[in-house]
Amino acid sequence: MRSIWNGAISFGLVSIPIKLVNATESHSISFxxxxxxxxxxxxxxxVCELEEKEVRSAEIGKGYEDADGTIIPITDDDLAHLPLPTAKTIEIVAFVPADRIDxxxxxxxxxxxxxxxxAAKPYxxxxxxxxxxxxxxIAKxxxxxxxxxxMLRVVEDAIAMHGLLWPDEVRAPQGLxxxxxxxVNDKELDLADxxxxxxxxxxxxxxxDEYREALxxxxxxxxxxxxxxEAPEPAKGGKVLDLMAALEKSVRDAKESRGEEPAEVRRLPQRKSARATPKQAGGKKSTAATAAAKKTTASAKKTAASAKKSTATKKTASKSTASKSTASRSTASKSTASAKKTTAKKATPRKRSA
Structure with missing residues (x-):
């Protein structure tokens, strides 16, 4: 790999000669x-706008445009003599935990x-x-x-460096x-988990990169x-009206795509909220409620009357049964008495005359 920058790492009083190499490469297709x-x-x-003619790369330099439009030429020699200790040095300024870096x-x-x-030993x-x-x-x-x-970190047996934006170059996510x-309730979080x-x-x-392969x-x-x-038709997506249903379907689809059994997701029973019956204006009851109450009262009265008749019928039947039983006992007594008398008569001997 070709180096794009040569310099040294400044590690306290230790200086490590290094070469800077791109760690990534782009595979994008250009047009x-x-x-x-x-x-x-x-x-x-x-093209030079003053002479209106094309110029070669060797004739092109750098210039800084001032606020009034004046161009101030800046040469490579000017840049090489910048009063910076980091012009050819990666100067380590601190060591911090990795999670401190956003x-x-x-x-x-x-x-x-x-x-x-x-450089092998200090490296x-x-x-x-x-x-x-x-x-x-952390280095500059x-x-x-x-x-x-x-930011310098270890990747396998090499040291990698990630360029970092300055803190004031990162926008705050305000209003987003x-x-x-x-x-969000616990059930929705459970389904998301x-x-x-x-x-x-x-x-x-x-x-x-599937896009690059298709291209x-x-x-x-x-x-x-x-x-x-031709590209396949994209799946038609509708509006997500029920977040819980969408999460449950996502879990099932994910399991099926992995060849697993569909996940069984049970919903918790919803609590029924007791609604108070609204009172009528002025404290009056509705006509429907009054009619229902009257029907209930009439039904209760009919039931009571039927119960009374049934009771009376039972009493009458009981009296009749008792009378019949008494009469039967009386008849039985008379029959017994008559039988006794007859027996007595038969048993008495007749007197013979002399």
Missing amino acids: RQIHLEDGGRIRYRK PLQMDAAYYLAAGGAP TLLREALKRSNKVA FALRGRERLG APDTRVT ALMDTLGEIDLDDLH EEVVAAKAAGETVP
């Missing part, structure tokens, strides 16, 4: 501007390569010190005409949160004179 009529390339030419400040990433054999010392401390180094350095802020006050657990973790190495297919098809592949 050229063309003339639609004949397909010719559209090029930008550097990811919003992260900028371009670089690798720091040891600059020759003399390794700094790397192992960062590993053991579980901290990152100058690159491409301005001083920058950086919803204005409406929203309450279940969805997060279902999606689980992923190996970042498995992720790839490459289009370019290859057009180059071969073939039909350009």
Whole structure:
């Protein structure tokens, strides 16, 4: 890898010669501007506005435009003699825990390569010190005409440096949160947690740029004179009217996409709120309520009357049964008496005459 900057790391009284190498690369597909009529390339030419003629790169320098429009020439020699200790040095100013760095400040990433054999020992010392401390180094350095802020950390056996934005370059997120006050209940949070657990973790190495791959297919098809592949129709998304239902469906879909059994999500029973019956104006009862009350009263009266008749009937039946029983006993007594008399008569002997 080609170095883009040579200098040294200043670590107290220790100086470590290093080379700065880009840690990332872009795989984006770039396009050229063309003339639609004949397909010719559209090029930008550097023209001096005073002479109205094209100039070569060797004739182009830097200049600072003042507030009144005056151009002040700045040469490379002027920049090389800036009174900065970081002109060719990455000066470490502090060591802090990694979680102290806001990811919003992260900028371009670089690798720091040891600059020759003399740098091997101090380079390794700094790397192992960062590993053991579980901290990152905050440094200042100058690159491409301005001083920058950086963060040094260990990546495998190398030291990497992330360019950092200055704190005043990060905007505050004021006015971006919803204005409406929203309450999230525990059930919704539980479903969100279940969805997060279902999606689980992923190996970042498995992720790839699908847009670039699709674009490459289009370019290859057009180059071969073939039909350009059509994009699949996007899924129609409707309005989310029920957040709970959307979360439950998301959990089920995520499990099914992983070949797992659909998640069983049960809703908690909703509490029925007891509503007080509104009172009528002036304390009067409604006509419907009055009619219902009258019907209830009439029904109660009929029920009571039926009960009384039933009771009377039972009493009459009891008296009749008792009378019949008494009469039967009386008849039985008379029959017994008559039988006794008859028996007595038969048993008395007749007197014979002399």
